Amino acid sequence: MNCTYLFHSTFLLEAEHVMLLFDYTGGPLELPDEKKCLLVFASHRHGDHFNEAIFSLAQRQGGPTVFILSSDIAxxxxxxxxxVRWMGPYEEISIHDVAVRTLASTDEGVAFVIQAEGRTIYFAGDLNHWHWEGESEAYNQQMKRDYHAQLRLLPTKLDIAFVPVDPRLGPFYSLGAKDLVERVKVKTLIPMHFWKDSSVCANLKAELKDTGVEVLQLTNEIQTWRNL
Structure with a gap:
């Protein structure tokens, strides 16, 4: 699969027969093969993950376009x-030979677990271990429990995992990613939700250097990785 990072939490995965677009909110987008089916995912209603601009993609020429939207979107x-296919937490659908199931987010909406062309893909959306320094200890401990409960529902192996590493969390930015790789065998971890502070990607790679997980190094520019 080829993976293109566009910005923040927006990614395009291109497989042999299908393209998967995650949390697109507008801006430059070049689809490598217009003839392929395009599945457009929106994990929740927040403005950095969903924008009505995505529906312009329904007018593209070529293969079919299907929108898979979290049920919290109006x-x-x-x-x-x-x-459109609407999905709330803990639901499953199959469309164009792609199997999709959802987990509940620890913030808004859903996370997606996808089986496509022999690969298992996890797109977390805002499902994360959100440990905020300004919150109470009770809040942060409940967040930890809620996050770990969702991780237990993941497959034992993930080929590609898109995971939030939000620098606003300060020293706790990597908790969600570290929790994940401690519990699930991840081949390639792709950091996201870092706004414009891509330095967290290098920091995360250093933190996970002994885990055997490949951590892609994103910058603030559009990037493409081939044959993941």
């Missing part, structure tokens, strides 16, 4: 002419 924002 239905009145969706044009009548687009093909």
């Amino acid at each position: 239905t009145h924002l969706v044009p009548h002419h687009v093909q």
Whole structure:
């Protein structure tokens, strides 16, 4: 699979027969093969993960375009002419030979677990171990329990995992990623949700250097990795 990072939490995965676009909010987007089916995922309603601009993709020429939207997104924002599959937590669908199931986020919406062309892909959205220094100890401990409960529902192996590493969490930015790789065998971990502070990618790679996980090094520019 080829993976293109666009910004923040927006990624395009291109497989042999299908393209998967995650949390696109607008801006430059070049689809490498217009003839392929395009599945457009939106993990939740927050403005850095969902924008009505995604529905312009329904007008593209070529293969079919299907939108897979978290059920917390307002239905009145969706044009009548687009093909939508709504998903809440703990649901499963299969579309164009791609199997999708959801977990519950620790913030808003859902996380996606996807089986596509022999690969297992995890897109966390805002499912994360959000440990905020300004919150109470009780809050942070409950967040830890809630996050670990969702991790127990993941497969034992993930080929590609898109995981938040938010620098606003300060020294706790990597908790979610470290919790994940301690419990699940991850081949390639792709940091996201770092706004414009891509330095956390190098920091995370250093923290996970003894785990055997490949951590992609993202910058603030559009990047493509081939044959993941």
